[in-house]
Amino acid sequence: MFSLLFKKLKFLQSLISKPEAPSSPREDPLTGNLVKDLAAFRKQVGDSPDIVVREFNISHNISAAVIFIDGLVLDPLVNQHIMHPLTQLNEHDVVYKKGRDLFDSLKNKLLPVGSIREESSLTKTIERVFTGATAILIDGSKKAILTYIPGWERRSISEPDSEIVVKGPREGFVETLRTNTALLRRKIGHPGLTFETLVIGQRTRTEVTIAYLNGVAHPKLVQEVKRRLERIKTDGILNAGYIEQYIEDAPFSPFMTVGYTERPDVAAARILEGRVAILTEGTPVVNTVPFLFVESFQSPDDYTFRPYFTTLTRWFRYIAFAGSVLSPGMFVALTTFHQELLPTPLLISMAAAMEGTPLPAVGEALVMGLIFEILREAGIRLPKAVGQAVSIVGALVIGEAAVQAGFIGAPVVIVVAFTAISSFAVPKQFDVGALLRVVITILAGLFGLYGILIFLIITFTHLVSLRSFGIPYLSPISPLMPKDLKDVLVRAPAWAMVTRPESLDISDPVRQEFDLMPGPENDKKNQKN
Amino acid sequence: MILFYGMLIYSALREMPRYIKRKDWRGGGIFAFFWLTALAISIYMSLGFKRPLLNRIIYNFIKEMFPFITKLS
Amino acid sequence: MKLEKGRIGLKGTVLIMIGYIYGSTAILSPGVGVGQDAWVAQTIGLGLALIVVWVNTLLLARFPGQTFIEINERVFGPYAGKFISLLFLWYIFHLGSIVLIDHLDFVRLMIIPLTPAEVVVFLGILPCIYAAYKGLEVIVRTGQVLVVFTLLYFGLITLFQVQSYDFANFKPFLVTPFPKLAWAGLTAASFPYLETVVFLMILPFLNQQNKVRVAVYLGLFFGGLVVIWSIMRLILVLGDTAVNYVYPSYYAVRIINIAELLNRFEILAAMNYIMIGFLKVTVLLYAAGLGWAQLCKCQDYRPLLLPLGALMALVSLNNFEHVVGNFEFTTQVYSIYALPFSAGLPFLVLVGAWVRGLPGKVKNK
Incomplete structure (x- = not known):
């Protein structure tokens, strides 16, 4: 289906004439004449208020200009390290001539800035300026000096909200x-x-x-x-x-x-x-x-806590993922098609709870799933304070009241609540979970367990056929790499993970020494002798 | 049966342009052969005639050819 | 011109062979007709198959990296070769449709009785087409996981059924008259074991061509062990009554009930039957598609899969009027129908190759 759409896109593309590729920057060298260069510069960039062009004289007769974008550079530092040395310069300090010598001595002796480079093309200079450089143009020199004193507003390093750990570093990446x-x-x-x-x-x-x-x-x-x-x-x-x-x-x-x-x-x-x-x-x-698929079930905390516990948590995550994908579908299939598979007491109490509700089980499961997704979406995009109101409305009105009024059976609410909780246990596959869940629920309503199973087989085949940069997506499970199961079925202790994942096909497979199991010093000695 | 029609139509829509584009007439021919056979059987089945049952035919034939089977099994 | 670029590993191949052999026997439980001696019949069948399959390994060793279709064409020339290939392709196609309906009849009778057969079959063929479309590597990698699951399930069931084992069920040992037993053995040889003839289309893609023989024998042997043990288990649990059930192995699983807690394993059993059936049909569909493409020298086998799969599904709907007829076919006449294809054709080709002295030394440089 999608591939058809894609083909159509390709066809459209062939219809319209190839879009003009943004013209490659014309090589347009600096002339060495400051007035001309500045004029050319202004012509190309226009007259935005954040472009600062500061013209001044070095000693008496050599005109120069400093160009930077306000907000991208650190103003005080530009003043201190560039403007100050250049404007304070006089004849006694340096033997200057126009052109090359002055340029070199400026670059080599006068600018106390770490990152510096030369540029002879105007276009390139403009490009650099617009990505945060400060350009110095000097009359008589065919090159510009580019210095980097970046200083835009940045967020400070803080703990990311999306991946919270209990025992581990609290820093996260920032935008810079x-x-x-x-x-x-x-x-x-x-x-x-x-x-x-x-x-x-x-x-x-x-x-x-x-x-x-x-x-x-x-x-x-x-x-x-x-x-x-x-x-x-x-x-x-x-x-x-x-x-x-x-x-x-x-x-x-x-x-x-x-x-x-x-x-x-x-x-x-x-x-x-x-x-x-x-x-x-x-x-x-x-x-x-x-x-790889298994990475979605790993968390940094897994590697800091004790191995037994983390093995257990990891299995909880697998179960949670299966639960989040399957439970509404299984519920629908069991109540609609396969009542004989449920224990009789459970069946009776469920039948009692669902008696008199207007929708069939599929409808109930889908509607409740939809409401949950809407609540979740609303909760994410809203300010925190309003978000709480949303969750209260959701929990009370939709859960409690709908059951009381007899619109929805209580078992459905329980199942959907379980689904919702477990879908948050594996955040990396959250989106896929939501998608598969809907499809499976519908199939379960139509064909029962058989539909679910067929769909699971197709999904599994699809997962097996996927590759990520040449590595089978489902490795180390299929193709089976027994060595790598130390981080999939269990979480082996750090000293036992001797090799890097074999499935990644890397140059240097050995991570650490073999004999790293800790223990009292004496025992080790005894073993060796 | 409508599902099978859907499947056949989908496969035709999907594959015919490719065969024409590649000018792979031999592959297209064998594809068309299967496709038409499947279509014929679907139409025949959806019209609701009495169907000849393939394995029943084989079964009766072999049973008549080798009567000892009944004794043995 | 290579239609299939994938290469498959030894482990995976052996595993899917096991799954393939265990495939429909999981549902049909062949040989229950001879009562408590069914496992003897199975053993005889396995022994026969192990001998007959020697032909296949010789053939594959003679023409490494070539599928049965390509071998035919080299041995018998374009016309006679094509004719033999056609027979072979008809067989695997028809076998695919039979396996499909075996499993889907089960689904129809036991899982969703009210859904029309067409829908069940349609849904059943979909994953097979999809997997076959993805190519051999995907089939094997999917299949091996399914087979590992199957074996785990198998072990679990074996363990949980221990309480219902009754070794007295074996008691009148070998009372079946010999001709009947031999016939049952022949049926067993042709029903699960020699169906592996389809691997003549798949083993050429093994990444270690010198291990073909190992793969064939390991797969056949362990597959046979699984089947024999499943039959023995059935006799142990159900005894003489096995013959009364349409799906004895499903029933045997159904009666597991440990402490009112571990019960309703039939859902696992049903899942397992469907998965293993999927594997078997996929292998057959893939082989048929690839075979047709090679026969007609197409550039690609994948477009053929959709109409071929649809055809397979439609033919499977028109095999029999009901499930009992299917059983009769499988247990009574199937061996006579199938043996010429599954044992006769490879033998014929091997003899042909031997007589014509193929392959010449030139090709084997």
């Missing part, structure tokens, strides 16, 4: 790319951690950085990620979610094949496992690829 890379650097000190930057989006010029651990990540994977990022030709990337949609393997699948996280520790763990992280400027969300 540089801060995010710094967060990763602080987690992984090894120089193998490599960042590579691409600029994506003709209009937004968004910086996208990929991060991987050299020597651990498979070079082919890195190549593939770069290839997919480079083929994005669009006008705007505002969010990591945009990137996800351009690089995923199965665009028509309801399952996501690109992972995301807001936590530097999670991202660092993924990178250590040989994955590639994709950081997008302007988003506190970092994508990691390849993404």
Whole structure:
């Protein structure tokens, strides 16, 4: 169905003449004449109020100009480190001539700024200025000096709301790319951690950085990620979610094949496992690829608590996911088609509770599911205070009153409540859960357990056929990788996870030494002798 | 039966343009053969004639050819 | 021209062979006609099959990486080869339709009695078409998980039924007259075991071609063990009464009731039958689709799957008037109908290849 639609799109595309690619920046060199250059500059950028062009003289007779965007640079620092040394300059301090010598001595001796570079093209200069550089143009020099003193408003690092942990670091990524890379650097000190930057989006010029651990990540994977990022030709990337949609393997699948996280520790763990992280400027969300299905059931807390307990919690999550997808469907199937499978007392009490309700079980389940989804959606988008009102209305009016009035059977409310709670236990697959749930409920109403089972088989086949950047989505379960089950069926203690996930096909499979099981010193010695 | 018609129509809509585009007449031919056979059987079934039952025919035939079977099983 | 690019592993292949063999025997429980000696008949059948399947392994070893259709064409030339291929394709197609209706009759009778057969069959063929469309690798990777589940379920049921085992049910040991037993053995050989002839279309894609023989024998042997044990279990639990039920193994599961808590395992059993049936039909549908595509030298086998699957479903609806007829067919005449295809054709081709001295040394460089 979707593929038909897609084909139609392609057809449309062939109809309209190829959209004019935004003209590649004409190489248009700086002339060296300040007046001319500034005029050309103004002609290209117009007259926005946030563009600051400050003209001044170095000593007496050499005119110069500083150009920056107000708000993108740190004003006091520009004044202190650029304006101050340049305007205070006089003949005695430096042997200056017009042109090259002055330029060099300025660049090498006078500007106390760390990040500095030269640029000879006007267009490039404009581009840099608009992404946060400060340009210094000097009369008689055919090059501009670009300094970076970025200073826009940024959010401070705080704990992400979406992935809360009990026992672990409280920091999360922010919207600023540089801060995010710094967060990763602080987690992984090894120089193998490599960042590579691409600029994506003709209009937004968004910086996208990929991060991987050299020597651990498979070079082919890195190549593939770069290839997919480079083929994005669009006008705007505002969010990591945009990137996800351009690089995923199965665009028509309801399952996501690109992972995301807001936590530097999670991202660092993924990178250590040989994955590639994709950081997008302007988003506190970092994508990691390849993404496997089992990752949705992992939480950073799993690795900090004791292994027995976390194994248990992990199984609770599996059960919760199954419950959130299946329980309304199973309820409908059992009450409509297969009453004989229910124990008799339960059947009787359920029949009593559902007596006299106007809708069949399918209808009830669907309506309650719909109401729950609406409540949830309303609760998310509203201010917190109103959100509480919504939940009270939902719980009291719709739950309690509907049952009392006899519109809806009480068992349905219980089932839908259980579904709702369990769907929040696996937040990463929340969207898929909601989708599958509806389909399964409808099929259960039509064909009973048989419909559910057929649909599950199709879904499972689909999951098996998915790949994320060449890695089977369902590994290590299918294809079976027994070594990797240490982090799927159970959560092995940290010292026992000797190898990195085999399913990721990475260059350096061994994570740590084998003999790391802790114990009293004497015992160890005795064992060795 | 309407489900089967739907399935057949879907497959035709999906595959015919591809075959024409690729000019794969041999593949298109075999596809059309299966498609028409399936369509014929569906129409025949939905018209409600008495159906000849395939395995019943084979069953009766073999039973007559090899009468010892009845004794053995 | 390669129609299938996927490569499959040894473990997965053996697992789906086990699932494939266990497939319809889970539902039909062949050989209950000879009462407590059914498991002997099954063992004889397995023994026969292990001998006959030698032909298949020889054939695959002679032509590594080539499917049965391609082998036929090389051995007998375009016309006679195509004719033999057609016979083979008819067999796996028809077998697919029989397996489909075996499982879906069960669904129709036991799970959703009020739904029309057409709908049941339609829904049943959908996942098979989808999986076959996704290619061999997906079939094997899906199938192996389903088979592992099946084996787990199998172990669980075996454990929970211990309390109802009655070893006296074996008691009059080997009282069935020999011709009857031999006939039952032959039926058993042709019914689950030699149906593996379809793997002549699948084993060429094994990633270790020198392990083909290992795969065939491991799969057949363990599949046979599972089937024999399931029959023995049935006799242990139900005894002589097994023959009275349409679906004895389902009934045997149904009577499990441990402490009023562990009961109603029939839902697991039903799920399991459907899953394993799905696997079997998918393998057959895939083989049929691939075979037709290779026969006609199509560029792609996948477009054929939808009409072929629809055809399979429609034919399965027109096999028999009711489920009892189906049983009679399977237990009485199926072996005579199937053996020429499942044992005769590979043997014929092997002899042909041997006589013509194929493959020549040139190809084997």
